[in-house]
Amino acid sequence: MNGTETTTDADTGPGQASGPEPIRFFGTTWVNHDGDYRMRRAGVAAGALLAAAVGVVVLIFGMQGILAATSGPMLPFLYTIAFAVCSVIGFHHTWVSFLRRPAPTAEDQPEAAKGLYTIGFIGVLLAYFARVLVEAPGEKLHRAEYEERAGAGTAATPSSAPASAPAEG
Template identity: 40%
Template sequence: MTDRSAAAPAPEPVRFFGTTWVDRGAGYRLRRIAFAVGALLALVAGAALMWLAVAALGDSQGLVGVLLVVAVLGCSVMAGLRTWRTLAVGRGALSGWMADDRALTPIMAVGFVGTLAAYFVRSLVEAPGEGLARSRYEAALARHRQRAGRPPKRGSRR
């Protein structure tokens, strides 16, 4: 007879932090601060890079320049919202056009500044991906409890 409680799921580590959301460890707060500062620095560098690219590509006084700025801002907002939702609720919860990764590749590439902003803001709330790891663990634990309550299957009937 096997012990079903031995196969209980374990919390998975949060990406970039090397610790789980259950046992955060001594350096968790310092790692989260360092991650937030790093994301903010990358955000500033990315925004400067995008500003230089937009200034080099378009006539900043004309209609083309305005449309280019609006397109970059729109892509940044969409990429930031998608990243925020992915970190908060996970990939499985996204639906519609937000779930199709191939369709969003150009938007995510142009709007990388929005992604960096989402990582920065999320790191102020909790470690990015911590809520996702928590929800995955709770779902796995619920499935495990449901399976543990059932009697083991016997051979198939003919």
């Protein structure tokens, strides 16, 4: 090695802990809350809230266009309900994704529901905003996985067991 090569997850052997998985916008600063972690959280919160506000303004312009088209009273109602429902679904999906990984059997589900999450972008942005007030989005999940991998790499061997432990069997 010439000193410039880096080790990847594929380079680590079995039982060795790999480095922490980076989180979008935070990198690996979430591990020790070092560097500019707090500034990044404030920036992501402000950015998500600003983007949600801009999205609401765009939706209001869309509503004004529908009202100007004299399309009847039902279309604006359906427009509002559709965006509200999709925003709730987007918020819920995003919030849950911060807490646990999707089940392997549900791999095709996000692709099928991608349109709902896209329409409900305001809910997704508000979920990011709400979560970043507590921690980096997904930090709890990433920390648990990282500590599990790190713990597996430093598992106790029989020679490191305390001498006073009773024998099993």
